[in-house]
Amino acid sequence: MEAVLQPTPLAGEHEDWLHRLSANLMETDWSAPLRPIADKLAINAPLNLADGLVLFNHPDLHEVGALANAVREARFGRQAFFNSNVHINQTNICVLACRFCAFRRGPKAGDAYAMSVEEYMEDLSKYAHAIDEVHSVGGLHPEWGVEHYEDLFRRVSNEHPHISIKALTAVEIKHLGQRSSISTYEVLQRLSRSGLTSLPGGGAEILDDDVRAVICNGKESSQEYIQIHREAHKAGLPSNCTMLFGTIETLEQRLQHMISLRSLNNETRGFQCFVPYPFLPDDTRLPQAQLATGTEVLRTIAVSRLMLNNIPHIKAYRMNIGDHLAELGLQYGADDIDGTVQKESIMHLAGSTAPLNHDRAKLARLINDAGCTPVQRNTTYTAFEPYTPPPVQERRSLPMATL
Ligand code: SF4
Known part of the structure; x- marks a missing residue:
C-alpha cells in the first residue's frame, strides 16, 4: 500500500495546494461513482487500479475532466506552462x-541520415x-x-x-552502454558531466512486456525503463516520463503503467x-492498433492527472495531439503544452499536423484562448516567468454581405 504523500510544494505549485484541493473538491456535488475518488484525492491518497477503471468507464467525460481540473487548479491555478525549445533528431538510423x-531507417535507406557533431551544431546555431x-532523441546508431x-x-x-540539453531516451542510454561496454549508470554520469541536463522520457510506450513484445520487440524491458530512470535521478538528472496509448494495450495496462x-x-x-x-x-x-479518439485523448489526460498524484506536471503534447486538442487538454487536467519546437520529425512522419512555426506570442495566445495564464518555464521546471503576449488587432465581425 502506497503512503499518502505529504503536501510538499513541487515545481511551480501553490504552497497550500492540498488545502486548496480539499476546498475545490468540497465545492462540487460529485456523482456517486466519483464521490469516493474525490474523497481520496482530497487527502492526496493515491488512486488504485479499480479507481482508475471507474474514471475510464464513467459515462460523463466532462465530470472526469472537472475532477482533474479541480486538482490541476489547486496545484497551479490557471497557469499553463510552456518553454522556448527546438527538437533536433540527430539520426534516423536505428538497429531496431x-x-x-x-x-527509423536502415543504414542503407536513401533518406537515412546521421548528423555529425559539426552538422548538429550548425543546425542548432x-x-x-x-x-x-x-x-x-533519435535512432540507435550502430556505430x-x-x-x-x-x-x-x-x-x-x-x-x-x-541552452539546456534534454536528450536521449532510456533505450538510447542502454544502447550507448552496450556500444561502449559500460553500465547505464556510467553512461548517465558521463553524459551529465558533459552537459546533459535531463531526459525527455520517451520510449516508455506501455510498461508491460507482453505489449512491448508486439509493438517494440527488442527495446528495453519495462523494468529496464524504470531502472534507467531510477539511475538518471540518482545521477542528478531529472526526467519526464511518457505513455504511448491506443496501440494494443488494455485500460488495465495503461493504469498499471501509471502506477x-x-x-x-x-x-x-x-x-x-x-x-x-x-x-x-x-x-x-x-494495423491492429485501436487508435484513440479525441475524447479518449482528453479522458487519458484527465485520468493521468488523477492517478499521478506525485508527478507535478501533466503535458498536453501539442506536437502529437495538435493545438486544438492541446487547448482542451488544459481544461482536462494538463498544465503544460510543451514549447515552440520549430522543428520536429518523429511525430510529423507518423501523421501529426501540429504547426511548427509558433513563436512565444502564438503559444501564449493559444494558452490565453484556453482560459489560462501563460507562464514560460525552463527545462527543469525550476524557473518561471509570466509571459504577456503583445496585443493583437481586435477581431471584427465581417459584414453580413461578405459571409
Ligand atoms: S522507436 Fe524504436 S525503431 Fe524507432 S527510433 Fe526508437 S528504437 Fe528505433
Missing part, C-alpha cells in the same frame, strides 16, 4: 524496427538565439557510443551555455512531467 515507428532548450554524445554535449554546453511510474517517483522524486500521447499510424506497421 519498432512497429509503431515511422521515423540557427535557433540558438531564441531558445533555452534543445530536445534531442555511436557514449563518446559521440560526450563530444556533442560538450560542444553545445561550451558554445551555448544558456509503476508513480511508485518509482515515490522513491526518487525525479519525474517532472508525464506526457501521455496517442499512437499516430501513418507509415507504421501496426
Whole structure:
C-alpha cells in the first residue's frame, strides 16, 4: 500500500495546494461513482487500479475532466506552462524496427541520415538565439557510443551555455552502454558531466512486456525503463516520463503503467512531467492498433492527472495531439503544452499536423484562448516567468454581405 504523500510544494505549485484541493473538491456535488475518488484525492491518497477503471468507464467525460481540473487548479491555478525549445533528431538510423515507428531507417535507406557533431551544431546555431532548450532523441546508431554524445554535449554546453540539453531516451542510454561496454549508470554520469541536463522520457510506450513484445520487440524491458530512470535521478538528472496509448494495450495496462511510474517517483522524486500521447499510424506497421479518439485523448489526460498524484506536471503534447486538442487538454487536467519546437520529425512522419512555426506570442495566445495564464518555464521546471503576449488587432465581425 502506497503512503499518502505529504503536501510538499513541487515545481511551480501553490504552497497550500492540498488545502486548496480539499476546498475545490468540497465545492462540487460529485456523482456517486466519483464521490469516493474525490474523497481520496482530497487527502492526496493515491488512486488504485479499480479507481482508475471507474474514471475510464464513467459515462460523463466532462465530470472526469472537472475532477482533474479541480486538482490541476489547486496545484497551479490557471497557469499553463510552456518553454522556448527546438527538437533536433540527430539520426534516423536505428538497429531496431519498432512497429509503431515511422521515423527509423536502415543504414542503407536513401533518406537515412546521421548528423555529425559539426552538422548538429550548425543546425542548432540557427535557433540558438531564441531558445533555452534543445530536445534531442533519435535512432540507435550502430556505430555511436557514449563518446559521440560526450563530444556533442560538450560542444553545445561550451558554445551555448544558456541552452539546456534534454536528450536521449532510456533505450538510447542502454544502447550507448552496450556500444561502449559500460553500465547505464556510467553512461548517465558521463553524459551529465558533459552537459546533459535531463531526459525527455520517451520510449516508455506501455510498461508491460507482453505489449512491448508486439509493438517494440527488442527495446528495453519495462523494468529496464524504470531502472534507467531510477539511475538518471540518482545521477542528478531529472526526467519526464511518457505513455504511448491506443496501440494494443488494455485500460488495465495503461493504469498499471501509471502506477509503476508513480511508485518509482515515490522513491526518487525525479519525474517532472508525464506526457501521455496517442499512437499516430501513418507509415507504421501496426494495423491492429485501436487508435484513440479525441475524447479518449482528453479522458487519458484527465485520468493521468488523477492517478499521478506525485508527478507535478501533466503535458498536453501539442506536437502529437495538435493545438486544438492541446487547448482542451488544459481544461482536462494538463498544465503544460510543451514549447515552440520549430522543428520536429518523429511525430510529423507518423501523421501529426501540429504547426511548427509558433513563436512565444502564438503559444501564449493559444494558452490565453484556453482560459489560462501563460507562464514560460525552463527545462527543469525550476524557473518561471509570466509571459504577456503583445496585443493583437481586435477581431471584427465581417459584414453580413461578405459571409
Ligand atoms: S522507436 Fe526508437 S528504437 Fe524504436 S525503431 Fe524507432 S527510433 Fe528505433
